[in-house]
Amino acid sequence: MRTTSPARLRRSTLLAATFVTAAALTLGACGGSDDDKQDAAVVDVSAASGSQKAATVLDQPFTKPDLVLTDTTGKKFDLRERTAGKPTLVYFGYTNCPDVCPLTMSNIAIAAKKLPAAERAKLQVVFVTTDPKRDTPKALGSWLKGQDPDFIGLTGDFDAIQAGARQLGISVEPAHKDKNGKTVSTHGTQVVAFSPKTDKGYVLYGEQATADDYTKDLPQLVEGRKP
Secondary structure, eight states: OOOGGGGSSEEOOSSSSTTTOOEEEOOTTTOSSSOOOOOTTTTOSSOOOOOOOOOOEEEEEEOOOOOOOEEETTTTEEEHHEEETOOOEEEEEEESSSSSSHHHHHHHHHHHTTOOOOOOOOOEEEESSSSSTTTOOOHHHHHHHOOOOTTTTEEEEEEHHHHOOOOTOBBBBEEOOOSSEEEOOOOOOOEEOOOOOOOOOEEETTOOOOOHHHHHHHHHHHHTTTO
């Protein structure tokens, strides 16, 4: 059963000059709060309202974030450097998420396992925690092992994580306690797919994407083609 607050779906107007189409888009967050305030500097991206498509292909792809964090082995991980020229899926979430995060990663894991070995070896799936205080390298590694041991987990300074997410138009707010005293992390729930040909984030998946959707699209994403 979903525990996320109804306030987790929030609308904002596309403000960045590069997004001149200015469509009304949805923002999802697991463990959502009742605060609907948006930082005007954040561009919230997802599938267009009313769209039944799992994937949204961007006319103007995102540049891969300049993000250097710590992986599950405790070593520095430079996202741009380590994933250059590789098909890469990036998702921001946290291990204590009650619903969307584990489902999203499970869906991707199911699809990834169906790829031929050569294609599976190319794919990089990066989970960036939005709750770094609790998601230590050890905790993050243990959680991801239950999803797919090949998935990459990153943690580190919250401000750096938040800045990296904003470069992809994804809102991430500091973890806070809800009215029941439970710590929750409010964040956008989009998966961004980066092309191995350009290293640009050219496809977005919302939380409605299923394992079947990823299974259908991953072979194309691995080759840098539009799904």
